[in-house]
Amino acid sequence: MNDTQNSVAAQVAGLPTLPIADLWVLWDQHYPRRPENPNRNYLQSRVAYKLQEAAFGGLSPDTQRQLVNIGIRHSKIKGRQKSREIHLAPGTVLVREWGERDHKVTVTAQGTFDYEGKSFKSLSSVARHISGTHWSGPLFFGLRGATKDSK
Numbered sequence: 001m002n003d004t005q006n007s008v009a010a011q012v013a014g015l016p017t018l019p020i021a022d023l024w025v026l027w028d029q030h031y032p033r034r035p036e037n038p039n040r041n042y043l044q045s046r047v048a049y050k051l052q053e054a055a056f057g058g059l060s061p062d063t064q065r066q067l068v069n070i071g072i073r074h075s076k077i078k079g080r081q082k083s084r085e086i087h088l089a090p091g092t093v094l095v096r097e098w099g100e101r102d103h104k105v106t107v108t109a110q111g112t113f114d115y116e117g118k119s120f121k122s123l124s125s126v127a128r129h130i131s132g133t134h135w136s137g138p139l140f141f142g143l144r145g146a147t148k149d150s151k
Contacts, residue, residue, distance in 0.1 A: 008055045012048045023047065030054075086123075086138050094123075094141045096130070103130050105141070 015023065023043050027034065030050035035042065059067070088094075090109040095102050105126050106114045113120045120126045123137020131140070138144040 008051055011051050015044045015048055026051075086143050094143075096127075096141050098130055 018026075020040065020043075023040070024034075026047045027043055030047065088107045090107055092107040094105045094107070096105075097103075103115065105120075105123070108114055108119070113123055113126050115126050115129065118129075120129065123141055123143075124135060125137070127135035127137045127140035136144070
């Protein structure tokens with residue numbers, strides 16, 4: 001371990017022994033407002049995260065997005081259970097017949113879509129390119145059924 005790691009580890013390890021007033025001082029340094037119903041474990045865990053984040057950096061935007069999506073998929077809160085995001089494995093080939101021919105789109109490892117040598121950021125942009133009009137990409141490729149909102 002280097003000096004920064006030792007210092008942060010020592011600070012985190014010392015949080016349980018801090019008087020609550022000192023824990024609040026640390027909280028106020030890292031957060032704009034205090035929680036409504038705090039308990040010591042809650043304060044310690046959030047302050048520990050902020051100490052580590054300040055020393056080593058935070059989560060990447062991609063990791064943050066993945067965690068949000070995991071939370072949405074596993075949420076028990078009504079209304080948040082349906083994620084509109086469709087997850088396709090890299091290498092998946094989608095085929096759509098349009099204009100008397102088959103159109104093949106391949107999902108890339110980067111999360112983009114290859115169609116006839118061109119890279120597209122979304123299925124909707126591929127569908128628009130093929131059809132010449134606005135489409136929901138998942139609907140166009142048969143990944144989602146039509147709803148009253150999409151008609």
